[in-house]
Amino acid sequence: MANLLFYFFALLALVSAALVVVSKNPVNAALGLLLSLVGVAGLFVLLNAALLAFVLLLVYAGAVVALFLFIIMLLDTRPGQQKPFQRMTLIAATLGGALLVVGVLSLNQRAALPAGGASVTGPTLKHYAEQLFTTYLLPVQLVGFLLLIAMLGVIVLSKKSDQAEEGS
Amino acid sequence: MIAGLMHYLLLSAVLFALGFFGVLLRKNTLVIYMSLELMLIAATLALAAFSHFNDTLDGNVFVFFILTIAAAEVAVGLAIIVALFRKRGTVQVEALNHLRH
Numbered sequence: 505m506a507n508l509l510f511y512f513f514a515l516l517a518l519v520s521a522a523l524v525v526v527s528k529n530p531v532n533a534a535l536g537l538l539l540s541l542v543g544v545a546g547l548f549v550l551l552n553a554a555l556l557a558f559v560l561l562l563v564y565a566g567a568v569v570a571l572f573l574f575i576i577m578l579l580d581t582r583p584g585q586q587k588p589f590q591r592m593t594l595i596a597a598t599l600g601g602a603l604l605v606v607g608v609l610s611l612n613q614r615a616a617l618p619a620g621g622a623s624v625t626g627p628t629l630k631h632y633a634e635q636l637f638t639t640y641l642l643p644v645q646l647v648g649f650l651l652l653i654a655m656l657g658v659i660v661l662s663k664k665s666d667q668a669e670e671g672s
Numbered sequence: 673m674i675a676g677l678m679h680y681l682l683l684s685a686v687l688f689a690l691g692f693f694g695v696l697l698r699k700n701t702l703v704i705y706m707s708l709e710l711m712l713i714a715a716t717l718a719l720a721a722f723s724h725f726n727d728t729l730d731g732n733v734f735v736f737f738i739l740t741i742a743a744a745e746v747a748v749g750l751a752i753i754v755a756l757f758r759k760r761g762t763v764q765v766e767a768l769n770h771l772r773h
Binding site for chain 2: 555590604647657
């Protein structure tokens with residue numbers, strides 16, 4: 505059953521990721537990203553990380569994809585003006601992707617990967633809290649500062665371009 | 673065949689490669705940005721898989737941080753794209769070659 509679910513979610517993630525790359529309309533690409541995220545969230549649940557799946561859907565599907573759709577609507581980019589892919593770039597991209605896959609496959613041959621997955625229940629919220637407030641306390645603080653700086657940066661960015669428009 | 677660590681890693685690699693394809697091939701800045709997000713998600717999948725099969729929590733905590741930073745990154749990146757659009761009137765990368773001349 506778990507295997508069937510793995511293949512289902514993997515297929516969902518891959519097909520919708522391909523949709524992101526090939527679709528002409530940016531709105532379709534954003535919806536493909538959303539579906540791909542749902543697939544990956546399902547895989548997180550299979551990996552006993554239901555909390556991460558929840559956070560992924562909340563942050564990505566709830567905020568990031570909505571923001572993307574909002575910006576697409578704001579910029580009003582017309583679909584169908586896409587040029588065909590350049591042949592050289594296509595070859596380079598295929599080579600790069602194939603090298604990555606070959607690297608992972610050779611990892612399978614050379615390294616002794618853990619079979620693992622002994623714990624059935626998986627980590628709970630309490631385990632995360634213990635880690636975040638002991639071992640990873642400094643990174644948590646730093647990430648908080650980073651969010652603050654990002655917020656200020658976004659405000660400055662949108663303010664500056666307003667003033668430039670008024671000045672010109 | 674039981675889905676082991678190898679399956680997850682391979683899936684993560686293929687997802688990353690698809691995102692890489694998008695970054696190299698597409699001309700729309702927004703779609704390039706979406707492909708970047710796809711690559712980030714592929715990396716988090718590999719981290720969560722390693723964490724699960726090694727019976728530790730560190731990878732999952734890293735995924736936590738990656739999600740937080742991705743949210744900040746998307747906000748800043750989209751603000752830059754909007755500022756670019758206001759300045760140049762387009763988001764197609766082949767039209768944004770002012771540094772070349």
